[in-house]
Amino acid sequence: MHGPLTVLGIESSCDETAVAILRSENEFDAPEILSSVISSQIAIHREHGGVVPELASRNHSVDLPRVIREACNLAGIKPIDIDVFGATAGPGLVAALLVGNSTAKALALATGRPFVSVNHLEGHLLSPFVRRQGGPIPHLGMVVSGGHTLFVDVRGVGDYRLLGRSLDDAAGEAFDKVGKMLGLPYPGGPEIDKLAAKGNPEAFDFPRALMKEASANVSFSGLKTAVLYTLPKLSASGNPADLPEQTLFDLCASFQRAVVDVLVKKALFALRVSGHDTISVSGGVSCNAELRCALSTACKNEGVNLILPDFDLTTDNAAMIAYVTMLKSRQNLFHSLSDDVDPNLKLTTELNRAKTSTHS
Numbered sequence: 001m002h003g004p005l006t007v008l009g010i011e012s013s014c015d016e017t018a019v020a021i022l023r024s025e026n027e028f029d030a031p032e033i034l035s036s037v038i039s040s041q042i043a044i045h046r047e048h049g050g051v052v053p054e055l056a057s058r059n060h061s062v063d064l065p066r067v068i069r070e071a072c073n074l075a076g077i078k079p080i081d082i083d084v085f086g087a088t089a090g091p092g093l094v095a096a097l098l099v100g101n102s103t104a105k106a107l108a109l110a111t112g113r114p115f116v117s118v119n120h121l122e123g124h125l126l127s128p129f130v131r132r133q134g135g136p137i138p139h140l141g142m143v144v145s146g147g148h149t150l151f152v153d154v155r156g157v158g159d160y161r162l163l164g165r166s167l168d169d170a171a172g173e174a175f176d177k178v179g180k181m182l183g184l185p186y187p188g189g190p191e192i193d194k195l196a197a198k199g200n201p202e203a204f205d206f207p208r209a210l211m212k213e214a215s216a217n218v219s220f221s222g223l224k225t226a227v228l229y230t231l232p233k234l235s236a237s238g239n240p241a242d243l244p245e246q247t248l249f250d251l252c253a254s255f256q257r258a259v260v261d262v263l264v265k266k267a268l269f270a271l272r273v274s275g276h277d278t279i280s281v282s283g284g285v286s287c288n289a290e291l292r293c294a295l296s297t298a299c300k301n302e303g304v305n306l307i308l309p310d311f312d313l314t315t316d317n318a319a320m321i322a323y324v325t326m327l328k329s330r331q332n333l334f335h336s337l338s339d340d341v342d343p344n345l346k347l348t349t350e351l352n353r354a355k356t357s358t359h360s
């Protein structure tokens with residue numbers, strides 16, 4: 001599709017109900033984000049210590065019509081003015097995905113406009129480029145979210161080669177599990193980030209797995225277990241609530257330093273394998289202050305370009321889903337309204353080599 005294009009994207013893979021509307025004049029200029037509304041369910045899931053899938057889908061279902069209306073009002077647009085509808089098709093919680101995906105299909109059906117199934121991971125991967133002129137460039141993309149840790153050779157839009165991944169817990173998952181062990185509210189990542197700033201990162205010598213291995217794979221389960229085994233040694237009860245405040249800060253700082261050391265080393269390794277000279281980082285963990293700082297320093301020392309997403313594009317949002325919808329529309333890659341969602345969708349499978357539709 002050429003010329004001016006307005007797209008609406010819906011994200012509902014986990015615990016954020018999000019809708020964004022983007023407009024671009026042509027295929028070269030960065031699109032304008034006309035609206036990006038995120039309705040977070042964190043408060044609902046927090047009392048359960050993590051995301052409860054059934055609560056997530058029910059709340060998406062209740063909230064989504066309001067969020068769509070708000071996104072349309074902010075953009076000054078009616079659904080009939082939208083050229084293409086897109087929605088996350090996976091990976092994620094199946095019933096949660098179905099809410100956003102089916103709603104976008106219903107809007108496409110009612111308006112007669114095309115539909116794009118979006119891979120959530122592709123949304124994260126390309127999110128650092130949403131506001132950049134010229135769009136995505138070939139580079140090494142590091143996706144660090146609650147569900148995934150991936151090092152990806154990005155050769156072009158839809159042309160991805162997986163160079164490394166976590167063999168067990170994703171980086172964000174490790175933050176959340178350690179946060180829970182330390183008695184911090186869900187999600188643990190932002191809490192640990194805050195408390196780590198007051199702690200000594202060398203107070204505890206936590207393991208960094210696979211550092212000597214010539215691969216871009218990472219593993220965080222040993223690190224998580226090391227924190228678990230350290231706790232009973234620090235207070236008679238083993239209860240994190242009984243830890244001296246400074247010890248809690250030191251635990252957070254030492255754990256975070258171990259994660260960041262691994263991610264920075266493996267990102268540089270994957271970069272060398274890819275042959276690129278640019279790294280991007282995306283996903284919820286890319287908000288982390290120490291990770292951003294350590295990557296900036298390492299990339300400066302190595303003469304590597306670093307592209308960090310704006311904070312509003314790091315955790316789950318629909319602007320990144322609408323952005324992929326826009327890029328696919330420019331390539332005339334649309335999907336059938338009969339296409340299913342896939343809770344285990346991989347970054348390197350079908351959607352990216354999407355079925356070309358005759359819709360135009």
Ligand code: KG4
Nearest residue numbers: 145146147172187189193284285288315316
């Ligand atoms: O990308 P995202 O919103 O959702 C997934 O697709 O998983 O990522 C959420 C993850 C959670 O694990 C959360 O703890 C983590 O990102 N996170 C952080 C920070 N902010 C969010 N981890 C470390 N430091 C942060 N500041």
Ligand code: ZN
Nearest residue numbers: 124145315316
């Ligand atoms: Zn995500």
